[in-house]
Amino acid sequence: MYGRIQKQSPNSKEQRYPYNVPYRGNFRDFNFWKSSFLIMDPKERTKRAQLFSKAAQTYDQYAKPQRCFAKILAGVLKGHLEGKRVLEVGCGTGYFSELLLKEHPAELVLCDISDGMLEVCRKRFKNHPEVKFIKADAECDYLGERYDFIVSNLAFQWFSSMEDGLINMRRHLKLSGDLCFSTFLKGNLREISEFAGIGISYPSYLEMIDIVEKVFFSVHLDPGRCVCHYPNVQAMLRALKATGVTAVSNSTLHWTKDRLNIFKEEYAKQYTDEQGVYLTWKGVFVYLHD
Numbered sequence: 001m002y003g004r005i006q007k008q009s010p011n012s013k014e015q016r017y018p019y020n021v022p023y024r025g026n027f028r029d030f031n032f033w034k035s036s037f038l039i040m041d042p043k044e045r046t047k048r049a050q051l052f053s054k055a056a057q058t059y060d061q062y063a064k065p066q067r068c069f070a071k072i073l074a075g076v077l078k079g080h081l082e083g084k085r086v087l088e089v090g091c092g093t094g095y096f097s098e099l100l101l102k103e104h105p106a107e108l109v110l111c112d113i114s115d116g117m118l119e120v121c122r123k124r125f126k127n128h129p130e131v132k133f134i135k136a137d138a139e140c141d142y143l144g145e146r147y148d149f150i151v152s153n154l155a156f157q158w159f160s161s162m163e164d165g166l167i168n169m170r171r172h173l174k175l176s177g178d179l180c181f182s183t184f185l186k187g188n189l190r191e192i193s194e195f196a197g198i199g200i201s202y203p204s205y206l207e208m209i210d211i212v213e214k215v216f217f218s219v220h221l222d223p224g225r226c227v228c229h230y231p232n233v234q235a236m237l238r239a240l241k242a243t244g245v246t247a248v249s250n251s252t253l254h255w256t257k258d259r260l261n262i263f264k265e266e267y268a269k270q271y272t273d274e275q276g277v278y279l280t281w282k283g284v285f286v287y288l289h290d
Helices: 042-055 064-077 095-101 115-124 162-171 190-196 205-213 233-242 246-253 257-270
Strands: 085-089 107-112 131-135 147-153 173-184 218-230 276-289
Touching: 064 095, 064 147, 064 173, 064 218, 064 276, 085 095, 095 107, 095 115, 095 147, 107 115, 115 131, 162 173, 162 205, 190 257, 190 276, 205 218, 205 276, 218 233, 233 257, 233 276
Parallel strands: 085 107, 085 147, 107 131, 147 173
Antiparallel strands: 173 276, 218 276
16 A cells, blocks of 8 residues: 555564563453553653643744644545544644545544643544544553554654553554554754754664564554754744753753854754754654554
C-alpha cells in the first residue's frame, strides 16, 4: 500500500517476539496482556499532561511544524481510511484530526494524555458522532478494542521508550492493521544545536529503522523536514515553549539577560532570510504493517 520494504517473517516464536519480555502466549490474546502494561513514573506522566493542558488554548497559533508534518501525513493516508476504525495518538487540539475526518473513517478515536487538549477537541468535534475520546498515555495504557489504523503526528518523540510504545501500538492493531506516524529525528532544530549547543536527543534515521524493525516486519520510512520562519528570535523561542520543546526554551531561562540578548542578535545574523528568522524541523514518516 505504501511501497513498503517487505521482510520475511521469522519462523520461531522467539525470533518473532524479540521484546524485553519473553514470549508468553498469543500476542493478540487480550487476556494475556491487558492487565500487564508498563508502569510509567506517575510524576512524569502528570508533569507531561499538565504541560500540554496549560498550552492547549494557545497551541494552534504556534504549531507551525505540527501543521506542516500533519499535511504531509494526511496526504499519505488519503484514500485509505474510509470505513475504517482509526485511533489517533496524541491528538492535541485536533488539527490533524480534522484532516483525518475528510477521509470518512467509520470511527475516529482521539487519544491524548492531556485533559486540556481533549477538552478543545470535544468542542471542536461536537457535531461529529463518529469521533470518540480516550484520555490515556498511549505508550503504556490500554486503548480500547483493536483498530484498522493507528496514526500519530509528532507525538511519539514524547515516549519514554519508542520501542515500548510501538509494542503497545501493535497490541491494539487488528490483523493486517497499519500504523502510520511522524516523529522527529537527530538533526531537528539544527540551527539552535549548532549555534548554542543546546537541544533534545533524537534517534538518527538508521537508529529509527533499528527500533521499528524490532516490532514490525513490513516497514517503510521517508525522511522529511520543514523550515519554519518567525518574525524574530524571541517569537521563535516563545513558539518552542508553547509547543512543549522545554529542553530548549528552559535552557535560555538560566541565561543572563546579556547572554540571551547576544544569542538573539547573533542567531538572527546567521539564520535570517527574506522571510524572517528560520529554524529547521527534521523528522521521518513511518509506515508499518502488522
